[in-house]
Structures are given as structure tokens and as C-alpha cells.
Amino acid sequence: MKVLVIGGDGYLGWPQVMHLSANGHYVGIVDNFVRRALDVECGTESLIPIYPLETRIATWEEISGNRIESFVGDITNFDFLTNAIRSFEPDAIVHYGEQRSAPYSMVNHDHALFTQINNVVGTLNILYALKEHRPECHLVKLGTMGEYGTPNIDIEEGFIEISHNGRRDVLPYPKQPGSFYHLSKVHDSHNIMFACRVWGLRSTDLNQGVVYGVETPQTVLDERLATRFDYDGIWGTVLNRYCVEAVIHHPLTVFGEGEQTRGFLDIRDTMRCVELAILNPPALGEYRVFNQFTEQFTVRELAELVRQTAHKKGLPARIVREKNPRVEQEVHYYNAKHVRLIDLGLEPHCLTDTLVDSMLDKISEYKHRVRVETIPSLVNWRMTNNPTRYIAPSRRHAEQAAGAKLPSEGDLGSVVSAHLRKQILNSRDGKVG
Ligand SMILES: NC(=O)c1ccc[n+]([C@@H]2O[C@H](COP(=O)([O-])OP(=O)(O)OC[C@H]3O[C@@H](n4cnc5c(N)ncnc54)[C@H](O)[C@@H]3O)[C@@H](O)[C@H]2O)c1
Numbered sequence: 001m002k003v004l005v006i007g008g009d010g011y012l013g014w015p016q017v018m019h020l021s022a023n024g025h026y027v028g029i030v031d032n033f034v035r036r037a038l039d040v041e042c043g044t045e046s047l048i049p050i051y052p053l054e055t056r057i058a059t060w061e062e063i064s065g066n067r068i069e070s071f072v073g074d075i076t077n078f079d080f081l082t083n084a085i086r087s088f089e090p091d092a093i094v095h096y097g098e099q100r101s102a103p104y105s106m107v108n109h110d111h112a113l114f115t116q117i118n119n120v121v122g123t124l125n126i127l128y129a130l131k132e133h134r135p136e137c138h139l140v141k142l143g144t145m146g147e148y149g150t151p152n153i154d155i156e157e158g159f160i161e162i163s164h165n166g167r168r169d170v171l172p173y174p175k176q177p178g179s180f181y182h183l184s185k186v187h188d189s190h191n192i193m194f195a196c197r198v199w200g201l202r203s204t205d206l207n208q209g210v211v212y213g214v215e216t217p218q219t220v221l222d223e224r225l226a227t228r229f230d231y232d233g234i235w236g237t238v239l240n241r242y243c244v245e246a247v248i249h250h251p252l253t254v255f256g257e258g259e260q261t262r263g264f265l266d267i268r269d270t271m272r273c274v275e276l277a278i279l280n281p282p283a284l285g286e287y288r289v290f291n292q293f294t295e296q297f298t299v300r301e302l303a304e305l306v307r308q309t310a311h312k313k314g315l316p317a318r319i320v321r322e323k324n325p326r327v328e329q330e331v332h333y334y335n336a337k338h339v340r341l342i343d344l345g346l347e348p349h350c351l352t353d354t355l356v357d358s359m360l361d362k363i364s365e366y367k368h369r370v371r372v373e374t375i376p377s378l379v380n381w382r383m384t385n386n387p388t389r390y391i392a393p394s395r396r397h398a399e400q401a402a403g404a405k406l407p408s409e410g411d412l413g414s415v416v417s418a419h420l421r422k423q424i425l426n427s428r429d430g431k432v433g
Pocket residue numbers: 006007008009010011012013030031032033034035036073074075076095096097098099100118122142143144145208209210211212228237
């Protein structure tokens with residue numbers, strides 16, 4: 001199949017590109033490198049060095065013999081996106097290309113605006129481009145389990161049967177998202193469902209849990225094929241953060257009560273879930289939702305697993321409770337269904353101390369690169385104008401990102417805030433601020 005991966009330069013997108021290519025699909029990438037540019041803005045950096053997209057693609061071709069096409073640009077630019085889709089003629093689009101950090105979306109007005117415009121406009125553009133040029137193409141869209149929030153009843157896969165005043169119907173499951181980022185995903189879901197119903201498009205909305213891990217069978221083939229590993233307070237996800245904290249002898253920072261429960265999955269399962277969705281497309285006009293995670297844990301359970309595994313390696317890990325910067329329930333019921341991908345053949349990799357042990361080893365190799373000052377979670381959900389201590393890119397970061405081929409002004413489109421655009425363009429030119 002011809003698969004276009006939007007956001008194919010990101011944490012999940014790049015390994016997904018290789019996974020699909022290794023499994024016989026012809027793959028194209030769309031990306032505008034905004035994620036690399038946002039590292040410049042935030043003063044953050046992947047723990048594991050990542051190579052420019054051109055190097056990644058050339059290395060993959062050298063190793064696998066498989067060609068990958070690339071389209072560099074911003075999907076909020078409708079003409080660019082339309083041309084990419086008309087040129088590539090995909091059978092399926094995997095849409096990873098969004099701003100994906102909840103803390104980033106909660107920094108202030110500027111960041112909330114960027115997140116929602118980037119995500120909602122990007123997805124809406126895809127829907128229009130598909131309707132006009134590729135109506136049979138299957139859109140596989142990455143949503144998040146965070147769209148549901150933490151209701152006091154079981155979470156179904158997208159829809160729930162409700163009886164009300166003696167009548168019954170199957171309706172979209174109620175959403176109680178926890179940040180402006182999560183809200184952008186809910187808005188996307190509504191737009192996609194509408195386009196399937198009204199225009200007859202087909203789509204799978206993958207409500208994904210939190211992904212952990214960094215190695216897939218392809219990323220380990222060559223250091224130039226590695227994917228990013230984030231651990232800081234803006235981009236890092238919980239298990240990755242605890243593992244880095246353990247390696248550098250930093251306390252494992254659990255927010256609030258630590259009973260917050262979420263769905264999790266191994267990065268190798270993400271790769272397989274997306275492939276399963278592509279191989280088993282919905283009918284034209286069908287909008288379906290899969291809950292894409294394999295196990296659920298409280299954050300305290302994860303911290304405890306890391307603490308115990310670290311101790312066995314002689315690392316003196318300890319857990320501390322921190323005031324929760326987020327507004328969320330800290331003790332709650334959580335039971336989310338996740339059977340549809342298993343029914344399609346997913347064989348989950350479960351989280352074990354062996355996996356945590358290997359993550360600790362991998363992180364140890366790069367611990368000299370940890371930027372300790374980026375670890376605290378400084379974005380407070382209760383504030384509308386968080387101090388932007390993050391926006392202090394050093395020249396070193398700017399130079400690194402410039403080497404990663406930052407987007408041109410045209411690629412950034414008109415929706416990136418003037419402030420952010422100036423920083424990105426300055427950093428492209430090797431300037432700071
Ligand atoms: N990482 C997780 O744990 C997780 C969990 C649930 C859902 N998701 C979802 O999966 C998707 C991918 O996540 P990730 O962790 O790989 O994120 P990422 O930030 O590493 O990758 C996203 C990629 O999309 C690109 N992009 C963003 N906006 C774009 C635009 N307007 N035009 C072109 N390219 C654009 C970025 O440059 C980046 O390379 C996101 O939608 C995210 O919400 C991720």
C-alpha cells in the first residue's frame with residue numbers, strides 16, 4: 001500500500017515510517033520540522049541525538065534498499081498539503097503531525113492558540129484535501145485516551161449505548177479533556193466524524209495511551225535511525241521521565257497523590273497497531289475509534305517499578321511527591337476498554353522490569369546530555385500566563401536545530417504566532433531570541 005505519514009520526522013512518526021517500509025509498504029513523509037524548532041524555543045533537546053530527516057532517509061535506503069519520499073512543509077498550508085496528496089496518491093494517511101504536549105498548550109494564550117490552530121486546521125485541511133482529491137483514502141488519525149478524561153464509569157471505544165426517557169441510541173462517548181492540547185484532539189474527532197458522515201470519507205481515530213520506550217527493530221539498526229527521547233517538563237512522558245531521573249540520581253517526581261491512572265503502551269505496539277488499522281480499513285463513510293493502549297497503571301506504580309529496578313542496578317532512586325501543576329483528579333475510577341486492536345491480532349509487549357532495566361541502560365549511555373534545568377514541570381494549569389523560563393534557547397541549541405534544516409517562512413504558514421515565527425526564523429539563521 002502507499003502510505004503517507006504526516007509528522008514522519010517525530011518520535012512515533014519516524015519509526016512508523018521504517019516499520020511500514022520494512023513491511024512492504026511504499027511510504028512518504030510530510031513534516032515541517034516544527035517539533036525540532038519548538039526544542040529551540042523551549043531550550044529542550046532529545047536525550048538521544050537525532051539526525052536530520054535527509055540523513056535518516058538516506059541511511060534507511062542504504063540499509064533496506066527501500067526508497068522513502070519526503071514533502072517538507074506545513075499542513076496548515078492547504079496548497080502545500082493538496083499538492084503533496086495529489087503527487088503521492090496515498091491509499092492511507094497516518095496523521096501524527098500535531099503539537100502534542102499538554103504543558104506546552106497550557107503555557108499561555110499564544111501557546112494555546114498555536115496548538116489549536118496547528119492541530120485543528122491541519123486536520124481539517126487533510127479532510128478537505130481527501131474529499132477533493134483522494135476520497136477513498138483511509139485516514140488513520142492519532143488521537144489520545146486523554147480525550148475521555150477520567151469518568152466514574154467504564155470508558156468504551158468511542159461510542160456508548162445510552163437509554164434516556166425510554167429510548168435508546170449509540171452515541172459518541174462523552175469527552176472531558178484535560179488541556180487545550182487534549183481539546184484540540186476532541187475538536188479533530190468531531191470534524192473527522194462529521195466528514196465521514198457527510199462526505200463518505202473513511203477514518204480510524206486511534207485514542208492512544210501514553211507511549212514509552214525508544215527502540216524498535218529498525219531504530220536499533222544504525223545510530224542515524226534513532227528516534228527522539230524526551231524527558232523534560234514540557235515534552236517528556238511519565239515513564240521516560242522517571243527513568244531519566246533515576247539515572248541522574250534525581251528524585252522520581254510524582255505529582256500529587258500519584259493515583260492518577262492512565263493507559264500505556266510500548267512504542268513497538270504503536271507501530272503494530274497503526275499497521276493493523278491500515279491493513280483492516282473501515283468501509284467508506286465509516287468513522288471508527290480504537291482505544292490504543294495495552295495496560296493501565298497509576299503513576300505511583302510506574303515510579304515504584306522504576307525505583308525497584310534502579311535499586312537492583314545500584315542506583316539510589318527515591319520517590320518524592322510534588323504539588324501537582326495540573327488540574328486533574330488524583331484519585332479516581334479508571335477502566336477503559338481496549339479490545340478492538342487485540343481482535344485484529346495485536347500481541348502486546350507488556351511492561352516488565354526487564355524493559356525498564358534496558359531503558360535505564362540506554363539512558364546511562366547518554367546521561368552526559370541530560371539538561372537538568374529542563375526537568376521541572378513549570379507550567380501551572382491554573383495560570384494563563386506562565387513565566388516562560390523555557391524560552392531561553394542557547395546558541396548551541398539554535399545551531400543544532402539550524403543543522404536540522406529548519407522550515408522556511410513559507411513553510412511556517414501564517415498561523416504560527418509572530419513571536420514564535422521570529423524565534424524559529426532567527427534560529428534558522430543561527431540567531432537567538
Ligand atoms: N507520544 C505519545 O506518548 C503520544 C500519546 C498519545 C497520542 N500521541 C499522538 O501521536 C502523534 C505523534 O506524537 P509524537 O510523540 O510522535 O510527537 P512529535 O512531536 O515527536 O511528532 C510530531 C511531528 O509532527 C510534525 N508536525 C507538527 N505539526 C505539523 C504541521 N503543521 N505540519 C507538518 N508537520 C507537523 C512535527 O514537526 C513532528 O515531527 C501526536 O498527534 C500525538 O498527539 C502521542
